[in-house]
Amino acid sequence: MAAEIKMPQLGLTMTEGTVTQWFKKIGEAISQGELLFEVSTDKITNQIESTATGVLLEIRTPEGAAAPVQAVVAIIGAAGEVVPSAEASAAKTDVAETVAVPAIASAIPGSKSAATGDGWVKASPAARKLARDRNIDLSLVTATGPEGRVVERDIEAFSQSRPSAVKTSPLAAKLAEDLGVDLSGIAKEGRIMAADVSASAKLPTAAAPPKKVQIAGIRKVIAERMSQSWKTAPHVHLTVEVDMTAALALKDKLTGASGQKASVTEIVIKCAAQALTEFPVVNAGIDGNQIVYHETVNIGVAVSIDNGLIVPVVRDAANRSLREIRAAVVELGAKARSGKLLPDEISGGTFTVTNLGMFGSDHFTPIINPPESAILAVCRTVEKPVAVGGQVVVRPMCNFILGFDHRLIDGAVGAQFMARFRELIEQPLLLLVG
Amino acid sequence: MSKKIVVIGGGPGGYVAAIRAAQLGAESHIVEKGNLGGTCLNVGCIPTKALLHTAELFHAVRFGENIGLKGDITVDWPVLMKRKASVVRRLVGGVGGLLKANGVTVHKGTGALVGALSVKITGEKEEMLTADAIILATGSIPVKLNFPGADLPGVIDSTDALSLAKLPESLALIGGGVIGIEFAALFASLGSKVTVVELMPEILPGIDPELAITLKKSLQKLGVTFLNGAKLESVSEKAGGLSAKVLLGNEMQEITAETVLVAVGRRAYTDGAGLEAAGVKMERGKVIVDDHYQASLQGLYAIGDCNGITMLAHAASHQGITAVEHALGHGQAGHAQPIVPACIYTSPEIAAVGMTEDKAKELGIAYKKGVFPLAGNGKSMIEEGEAGFIKILAGEKYGEILGVHMIGPRVTEMIGEATLAMRLEATVDELITTIHAHPTVSESIGEAAMAVHDQAIHWPPGMKNR
Numbered sequence: 001m002a003a004e005i006k007m008p009q010l011g012l013t014m015t016e017g018t019v020t021q022w023f024k025k026i027g028e029a030i031s032q033g034e035l036l037f038e039v040s041t042d043k044i045t046n047q048i049e050s051t052a053t054g055v056l057l058e059i060r061t062p063e064g065a066a067a068p069v070q071a072v073v074a075i076i077g078a079a080g081e082v083v084p085s086a087e088a089s090a091a092k093t094d095v096a097e098t099v100a101v102p103a104i105a106s107a108i109p110g111s112k113s114a115a116t117g118d119g120w121v122k123a124s125p126a127a128r129k130l131a132r133d134r135n136i137d138l139s140l141v142t143a144t145g146p147e148g149r150v151v152e153r154d155i156e157a158f159s160q161s162r163p164s165a166v167k168t169s170p171l172a173a174k175l176a177e178d179l180g181v182d183l184s185g186i187a188k189e190g191r192i193m194a195a196d197v198s199a200s201a202k203l204p205t206a207a208a209p210p211k212k213v214q215i216a217g218i219r220k221v222i223a224e225r226m227s228q229s230w231k232t233a234p235h236v237h238l239t240v241e242v243d244m245t246a247a248l249a250l251k252d253k254l255t256g257a258s259g260q261k262a263s264v265t266e267i268v269i270k271c272a273a274q275a276l277t278e279f280p281v282v283n284a285g286i287d288g289n290q291i292v293y294h295e296t297v298n299i300g301v302a303v304s305i306d307n308g309l310i311v312p313v314v315r316d317a318a319n320r321s322l323r324e325i326r327a328a329v330v331e332l333g334a335k336a337r338s339g340k341l342l343p344d345e346i347s348g349g350t351f352t353v354t355n356l357g358m359f360g361s362d363h364f365t366p367i368i369n370p371p372e373s374a375i376l377a378v379c380r381t382v383e384k385p386v387a388v389g390g391q392v393v394v395r396p397m398c399n400f401i402l403g404f405d406h407r408l409i410d411g412a413v414g415a416q417f418m419a420r421f422r423e424l425i426e427q428p429l430l431l432l433v434g
Numbered sequence: 435m436s437k438k439i440v441v442i443g444g445g446p447g448g449y450v451a452a453i454r455a456a457q458l459g460a461e462s463h464i465v466e467k468g469n470l471g472g473t474c475l476n477v478g479c480i481p482t483k484a485l486l487h488t489a490e491l492f493h494a495v496r497f498g499e500n501i502g503l504k505g506d507i508t509v510d511w512p513v514l515m516k517r518k519a520s521v522v523r524r525l526v527g528g529v530g531g532l533l534k535a536n537g538v539t540v541h542k543g544t545g546a547l548v549g550a551l552s553v554k555i556t557g558e559k560e561e562m563l564t565a566d567a568i569i570l571a572t573g574s575i576p577v578k579l580n581f582p583g584a585d586l587p588g589v590i591d592s593t594d595a596l597s598l599a600k601l602p603e604s605l606a607l608i609g610g611g612v613i614g615i616e617f618a619a620l621f622a623s624l625g626s627k628v629t630v631v632e633l634m635p636e637i638l639p640g641i642d643p644e645l646a647i648t649l650k651k652s653l654q655k656l657g658v659t660f661l662n663g664a665k666l667e668s669v670s671e672k673a674g675g676l677s678a679k680v681l682l683g684n685e686m687q688e689i690t691a692e693t694v695l696v697a698v699g700r701r702a703y704t705d706g707a708g709l710e711a712a713g714v715k716m717e718r719g720k721v722i723v724d725d726h727y728q729a730s731l732q733g734l735y736a737i738g739d740c741n742g743i744t745m746l747a748h749a750a751s752h753q754g755i756t757a758v759e760h761a762l763g764h765g766q767a768g769h770a771q772p773i774v775p776a777c778i779y780t781s782p783e784i785a786a787v788g789m790t791e792d793k794a795k796e797l798g799i800a801y802k803k804g805v806f807p808l809a810g811n812g813k814s815m816i817e818e819g820e821a822g823f824i825k826i827l828a829g830e831k832y833g834e835i836l837g838v839h840m841i842g843p844r845v846t847e848m849i850g851e852a853t854l855a856m857r858l859e860a861t862v863d864e865l866i867t868t869i870h871a872h873p874t875v876s877e878s879i880g881e882a883a884m885a886v887h888d889q890a891i892h893w894p895p896g897m898k899n900r
Contacts, residue, residue, distance in 0.1 A: 169859030171834040178832070194834070194859050 002077030003052035123150035233405040271424035273317035300349035377401040440565040442545035445472020447738030447750030448571030456536040465545035489623035546708035567761035574700040574739035583669030606691035610637035619780035726760040777846040785849035788837030800830035804886030819843035833861040
């Protein structure tokens with residue numbers, strides 16, 4: 001009678017194994033206990049011995065091939081015996097395993113555990129299934145089956161003997177399953193009842209269901225673009241703390257000189273534009289496999305609107321005066337809030353400035369507005385004690401954070417860009433130098 | 435030092451509480467003015483069932499041609515009365531023995547609350563007891579109806595009905611509740627001509643209406659006449675008996691009967707217990723209690739009929755144990771809604787536990803119903819109980835048992851299974867997979883559980899089961 005050799009389960013998580021070597025060739029004689037083949041999983045390699053004696057009639061899993069646990073990998077039988085077809089043997093389920101790894105435990109008379117030195121436990125399929133269902137570690141079970149195998153009754157006995165982890169009423173069990181409550185997480189002496197499960201699940205009693213709104217329109221665009229940016233561009237964020245004394249003084253002078261209210265925004269845009277002309281890669285973008293270096297510096301200014309965020313673009317900021325930039329920002333901002341921006345006013349940006357300083361933010365990490373490769377975050381300006389020439393003085397300080405795409409811009413380049421940006425903000429006269 | 439518990443009232447609530455207190459190591463006292471055992475043992479459950487037992491056998495034999503019994507038999511009324519008294523005496527004596535064996539001190543007399551935790555006993559001698567906790571278990575008395583002729587001889591209440599000098603030839607029964615219906619079944623089985631007068635449109639209010647109608651039909655077969663939606667106006671003497679005037683709709687009807695039995699319910703009995711003076715919060719004579727049966731005064735508990743929650747002996751016993759354990763710092767949290775079965779000892783019997791369909795609908799609970807007619811059960815057929823049925827209500831989603839309603843032979847002995855199932859939060863699946871012995875009526879519980887899934891074995895699919 002031919003014996004089936006099956007892929008053993010070398011650990012509870014193993015689902016398949018690769019036969020790395022056959023120690024016998026087809027037609028060779030083998031006796032029980034002799035090494036037959038070697039199995040590898042991603043965790044271990046084991047040499048498997050045969051429990052059958054006879055002739056190796058067939059190898060169904062050649063070297064290098066993988067087979068699921070319990071699949072028949074070889075047949076051992078009498079010389080000349082007709083081998084049952086793979087289909088026929090596959091139809092038979094749960095036949096006793098005929099493979100055991102070198103068994104230490106079974107060799108010792110009176111051994112209590114069926115566990116072998118390498119963690120493999122001999123057990124009947126029924127016992128194995130029962131143990132899995134009950135989450136029982138086979139190696140802890142006392143084996144009473146033939147050859148020290150763990151059989152079904154051993155699992156039953158083990159279940160009986162160990163203090164039941166959780167006792168529940170049938171209703172509590174059903175409720176827990178339905179609500180996804182982990183019964184072992186309920187601390188209670190005695191039997192867990194439905195009320196305990198409900199309390200554990202913290203059932204919102206008669207609470208109104210949460211309001212659900214379809215993601216659509218501008219929210220959908222923002223969602224798609226932000227997740228696209230975050231998923232494709234490896235972001236680096238780099239923070240510099242800048243002394244705003246000179247920039248604020250310049251703003252006041254501009255207001256006085258023109259009679260129109262000036263703001264730090266246009267100074268920031270102008271300084272960023274100047275730095276961008278000096279670091280073309282920060283003003284670049286990725287288009288497929290290509291880096292696109294833009295000829296002009298078009299700076300998007302993030303504007304918060306009722307239902308989201310829009311980024312109108314100040315074109316050619318490097319070549320425009322502070323006054324022109326100011327006028328553009330004011331106009332675009334007004335149009336953004338009244339929803340009158342034209343398509344070409346929100347496209348073609350090469351860099352973005354986003355300011356949350358008015359909300360008092362001291363630090364944040366902006367997400368790049370694709371297909372751009374960098375974004376500059378502006379925080380609030382706040383008076384701080386700083387050391388200047390060995391003296392502690394109070395200065396208006398502001399954090400600027402550059403978020404950039406590391407695929408294009410290396411850390412050193414980003415840092416140099418920000419150093420130049422700081423230099424320009426702290427000494428705006430340099431803008432005149434260009 | 436052990437705590438001291440004083441129980442006022444020796445009924446099934448009180449004596450059980452006193453024994454439990456003694457078991458838990460307290461110094462236990464019980465005050466009883468009459469016989470131990472209360473209404474239940476002396477003038478309630480036990481004597482009525484003693485009479486019903488004889489009535490049932492008498493009826494079975496008298497109409498026993500179909501089951502192979504023949505012969506003239508008569509009821510020996512004085513012997514029946516003696517037998518009833520003997521059963522009562524033995525049980526009352528048993529209670530006394532149990533109290534003694536547990537070291538409970540029994541005080542003969544009437545107990546009244548004096549201040550929060552003191553009891554004054556007036557009886558053969560006057561006594562004052564001070565306790566760590568007092569358990570009021572003063573029970574209930576029959577509600578008296580006021581109508582012209584209420585004091586006439588022959589107009590009796592349920593207590594009187596248990597010790598009549600002879601079996602009345604005819605009986606007008608005022609009240610179609612549980613007590614009235616049990617008496618109707620009793621006297622009708624013994625051969626009296628019984629007319630039931632019930633104010634409500636149906637008998638047995640609060641019971642599953644399908645059970646009530648089934649029982650009504652069976653009592654009608656016994657010769658009981660029902661006047662539903664009828665109001666007793668007056669009783670007057672008439673040659674050879676009494677004449678009861680009953681208003682049925684706009685029409686006045688006259689019922690002639692030897693005896694008029696008024697059984698319109700019972701009310702909490704707290705008269706003279708000094709509760710108002712002690713400042714105990716009450717509502718229409720009932721003591722208001724919390725989940726542990728503690729009244730508005732710390733250490734004062736009220737259990738059983740005197741709190742009016744569930745006027746049943748076994749509910750009183752359970753409440754007594756819960757109260758004592760709480761008072762002595764033992765046991766679990768109180769049960770806001772204990773699961774209390776209820777039984778009606780007629781032929782056929784009725785037993786129910788949990789909620790009715792009406793209640794489930796009122797609470798908006800989605801339920802499934804499984805009904806198994808006892809016509810599909812062998813033992814029921816043998817016991818001539820094919821008209822009965824078992825109805826199980828189960829939660830729609832999880833199949834938890836919400837209520838079990840049974841009418842048929844021996845169902846009062848079967849309600850324990852249903853009660854335990856509910857107590858353990860079993861679902862119909864556990865009832866289905868529980869093996870019921872054959873041949874028993876109880877097999878039908880499993881069948882009714884299967885019927886919840888429309889899969890009763892012994893009933894053809896699709897055949898009407900009600």
